[in-house]
Amino acid sequence: MHEYSTVRDFRYIGIASALLLVSSIFLWLNYPTVSSYSVPYPLAIHTALETATIVLFVSVFIVCWNAFGERRNRSSLILAVAFLCAAVLGFFHALVFQGMPGFEQNNAMHQSLSFWLGSRFIVTFTLLGLALKPSDKLVSNLHSSLSLVVGLSLTIALSVLIFTLPEVLPSTYDTQTGQTSFKIASEILLVVLNLISSLYFFRQIPAFNGTRLNDLLELNRGYLCFASLMLAISEIYFSLYRYSTEAFVLIGHIFQLLSALAIYRGMVAINIHAPYAFLIKNTSQLQDTADELLLNKQRLAGVIETAMDGILTVDDQFKIILVNPAAARVFGYEVDQLIGQSLDLVIPMRHRKVHTQHVKEFGNHGTTRRQMGTSFEDFYVTGLHADGSEFPIEASISSLVEHGRRFYTVIFRDISERKIAKEKLAQYHNQLSQLSAALQSIREEERKHIARELHDDLGQLLAALRMDLSLLQRDHAMTEKSRLTLGSMDQLLLTSITTLRRIATDLRPRALDEGGLFFALQTLQKEFAQRHGVNCELIADEEQLILDDEKSTAIFRIVQESLTNVARHAKASHVEIYFERDNELLKLQIKDDGRGIEEGAMNKTRSFGLVGMRERIKAMNGTFNLSSTVGKGTLIEVEVPLPIEHLDNPTPS
Incomplete structure (x- = not known):
């Protein structure tokens, strides 16, 4: 709608400008004939036209100053001050023009034309400035008030000068020849400036028509282009007359009034109608919003239903x-x-x-x-x-x-089905945990049995065989070659007995059954350090590690598996095994300074060592935590609850 209105206004303005320009050319070509006509009642007609122009200029001041409350930018401030000052000078021009009552003086025409030129120059330079600089920044209320006071003060000072000392100003009217050369030169300058403004406004029409200056004052540059063109034409008519009763004066005033009307339409009317246009636009938008809300409501109802x-x-x-x-x-x-x-x-x-x-x-x-x-x-x-x-x-x-x-x-x-599935899953998990605990127990029993068989039966047989071999070596009738063979056999038997003891210890250390967990861990620590060349430190008290057979076996296996992992993967130089115990909890930390474990490797399905440790801790209702940083080592933390009935003289940490 707004774009259509802009195109329509631009078309009307163009048609009116063309008609008025053609009419003006026709009048200029018939200058002798037109100049011979005299206007009846020139004082009343000229005063009425000038008054209408002044009223329009005051309207421009009111809109530019107050249309948007206390907010205004520099461009709207300049427009307000300029058109108010132009209205004041135009008012004095109307009073003095052709000797209004109380203002009859010998140089009244000179004073009147001086007021008139001042007013026209203000309007012309204001439109030119607006055409050259279409946007501006906001100004403060203090700045606006000071600008208005300064503008009115200068206007009053100029008015006083024209009234009291008109002879110090360039002459604008001569009783013998009519208009002076200064007046004609001023008119020509005004024509040129207004044509320049009109050209600039014409070039800005596609980009700025119907827009605002910093969202404050809305301007229609098509009407401002028309206003500048009418001012230029009026200046030509005002430069042609010799006496104030000539028709050219009336025609010039008519074009001046057309210019003021165009300024009013381009600045005032568009801002007066803007709220109504905004209301109409908003009403349309409100209807669109209501339709959209209804559509959303229907869509929401459909979502709820389905x-x-x-x-x-x-x-x-x-x-x-x-x-x-x-x-x-x-x-x-x-x-x-x-x-x-x-x-x-x-x-x-x-x-x-x-x-x-x-x-x-x-x-x-x-x-x-x-x-x-x-x-x-x-x-x-x-x-x-x-x-x-x-x-x-x-x-x-x-x-x-x-x-x-x-x-x-x-x-x-x-979630009935989900609950049933969860309960079944929990049941299966409990069964698997029980199976795992049973398998751990069975495996320990098997290890204990195999270790005992190896140590008690096979170990004793190897020891007896070595004793017999030792007796055989004492036979003096044996040759030297046979002695060497028997010595080699003795070394092989000794190696076999050592290997057998190591295997039996790995399966089930006798120290765990004979000396308890603390002694077994000390033995494991020493063997690990000797076998792998890694500094291993055990920090614990013997009283802290007095536990039942189940917990002792589980803790020993966890430490054993951890040290095995360190030897295989960590490439560490130092391992620390630390125990802490209070009345209700046994805490174990195994820390190394190795290369650490990558995050993805902790959850590998083939990490049976870690799985076994977790299962052993879970069977004791304990907690297991593994943390590792690549390049900074690994830390295993275990906490095992100790019921009161399992305590034997615990030592608080």
């Missing part, structure tokens, strides 16, 4: 006001059967009171969203089917206040 999850809304009296088909289907009702019913209809009897209090507290605390029933171990949100059976619900609740009333909306789903 949602797979149940959606249910209740008011502050817990009456159901909205329910979607999915919710009704979950509870075993039809939608119409639930609307208007109490929420208690779908809540088991034993939960109704507690649930109501819970929802009220939720609303009073100001929380707008809360998720409920997501813990598989605590299904405290329970629904009630139409047939009386109960089922678990996973739900989220939100509240909204409308017109002082609070409404609650619940989005939920039936």
Whole structure:
């Protein structure tokens, strides 16, 4: 609509400009004939036209100064001050022109034309400045007030000078010849300046028509182009007349009034009508918004109707006001059967009171969203089917206040199958844990048995064989070659016995059964340091490690597996094994300064060593934590609870 109006105004302005220009050329070509006509009642006509121009200039001042409250930019400030000063000078020109009562003087025409030239130069330079600089910055209220005071002060000073000392100003009128050369030169300058302004405004029409100066003053540059062109034409007519009664004076005033009307239309009228245009535009936008809201409402209703999850809304009296088909289907009702019913209809009897209090507290605390029933171990949100059976619900609740009333909306789903699957999964997990613990126990028993067999049976046989070999070596009839062979066999038997003891110790260290956990860990520490050349430090008290056989075996295996991993992968130079114990907890830390473990390697499915350690700790209801930084080593932290009945003179840490 606005673009159409701009094109239409531009077309009308162009047509009017062309017609007026053609008419002016026709009048200029018939100068002798036109100049011979005299205007009847010139004083009244000229005064009326000048007064109309002054009123229009004052309107421009009012709009540019006050149309947007206390906000204004420098361009609108200059326009306001300039047109007010031009109106003041135009008013004095109208008083003095042709000897108005009280202003009859010999040089009245000179004074009148001086006022008139001052007014025209102000308007011309103002339009030229606006054409050259179309935008500006905001100014403060103090700056605006000072500018207005300075502009009016200079205008009053010029008026006083023209009234009191008109002879000091260049002559503008001669009683013998009419207009002076200074007057004609001023007219020519005004014509040139107005044509330049008109050209600039014409070039700015496509970019600036219907726009604002910094969102403050809206200007129509098509009308301002027309105004500058009319001012230029009027200046030509004002430069042609000799006496004030000639028709050219009237024609010049008419073109001047057309220019003032164009300025009024381009600055004042567009800003007066802007709020109404804005209202019309907003009304259209409001209708579009209403249509969009209706569409969104229909879309939202469709989403609620087709949602797979149940959606249910209740008011502050817990009456159901909205329910979607999915919710009704979950509870075993039809939608119409639930609307208007109490929420208690779908809540088991034993939960109704507690649930109501819970929802009220939720609303009073100001929380707008809360998720409920997501813990598989605590299904405290329970629904009630139409047939009386109960089922678990996973739900989220939100509240909204409308017109002082609070409404609650619940989005939920039936998780009966998920609960059953979770319970089965937990059961399978417990069974696997029990199986793992049983396998660990069986493996330890097998290790203990194999170690005992190796040590007691095979070890004794090898020892007896070595004793027999030693007796055989004492035979003096044996040759030297046989002695060397027997010596080699003795070394092989000694190596076999050492290897057998090491294997038996790895399977089940006798120190663990004979001396306890502390002695077994000391032996493991020394053997590890000797075998791998790694500085291994054990920080513990013997009293701290007095545990039952199950826990002693598990702790020993964890330390043994950790040291094995250090020897295989860590490339460490120092390992620290630290124990701390209080009345209820045994803490173990195994720390090395090796290359660490990459994050992805910790969760590899083939990391059976770590899996075994975790399973041993889980069987004792303990906690296992592994942390590692690449290049900075690995830390294993174990905490094992110690029931009071298992304590034997514990030493507090």
